[in-house]
Amino acid sequence: xxxxTWRARSTFTGILGGLLLLALAVIPSLAxxxxxxxxxxxxxxxxxxxxxxxxxxxxxxxxxxxxxEPGLSGVGVQVFLITDGVSGPVASGSTDxxxxxxxxxxxxxxxxxxxxxLTSYAAIAGExxxxxxxxxxxxxxxxxxxxxxTPTPGPSPTQGATPTVAPTFTPTPTPPPTDTHRPRxxxxxxxxRT
Numbered sequence: 001x002x003x004x005t006w007r008a009r010s011t012f013t014g015i016l017g018g019l020l021l022l023a024l025a026v027i028p029s030l031a032x033x034x035x036x037x038x039x040x041x042x043x044x045x046x047x048x049x050x051x052x053x054x055x056x057x058x059x060x061x062x063x064x065x066x067x068x069e070p071g072l073s074g075v076g077v078q079v080f081l082i083t084d085g086v087s088g089p090v091a092s093g094s095t096d097x098x099x100x101x102x103x104x105x106x107x108x109x110x111x112x113x114x115x116x117x118l119t120s121y122a123a124i125a126g127e128x129x130x131x132x133x134x135x136x137x138x139x140x141x142x143x144x145x146x147x148x149x150t151p152t153p154g155p156s157p158t159q160g161a162t163p164t165v166a167p168t169f170t171p172t173p174t175p176p177p178t179d180t181h182r183p184r185x186x187x188x189x190x191x192x193r194t
Contacts, residue, residue: 081110
């Protein structure tokens with residue numbers, strides 16, 4: 001009798017992949033110890049995960065994207081795989097008009113996500129996050145950003161202009177008032193009578 005073995009070369013994800021793994025785990029237990037030539041091999045199965053990065057304008061600075069807080073497009077994103085404490089780049093891109101970018105088919109592992117905010121924005125809670133991507137699942141990571149307020153410059157002085165000097169006030173003493181309503185009567189010396 002000839003031994004029958006089989007191999008699978010396809011990758012199955014989701015529910016189908018889970019059912020296939022369960023079936024393969026049960027099949028070896030069905031092999032009889034009296035028939036050692038009947039064997040089953042396990043598939044090398046590893047579901048990939050998805051990482052969704054979100055950059056948004058956090059208007060109230062509570063680090064949660066509330067209704068009315070828009071996503072920011074054009075934010076640069078880099079994803080690094082961390083292996084034995086060392087990280088290497090695996091993907092990069094920029095957020096779309098909704099403020100999101102999706103990285104699919106990532107191996108289950110730990111990743112470092114870094115953003116490069118737009119020049120007029122700053123990250124509230126830092127520009128780097130460590131995330132764990134699990135097979136068959138989506139992992140979301142959000143970066144709340146605030147707008148940098150730059151002071152509005154006032155009018156600049158003209159070069160070479162001479163400053164205007166304000167006149168200084170010097171009080172002038174006022175002469176005592178004169179009575180102009182009575183005529184002046186000259187005084188004559190009194191003569192003494194003897």
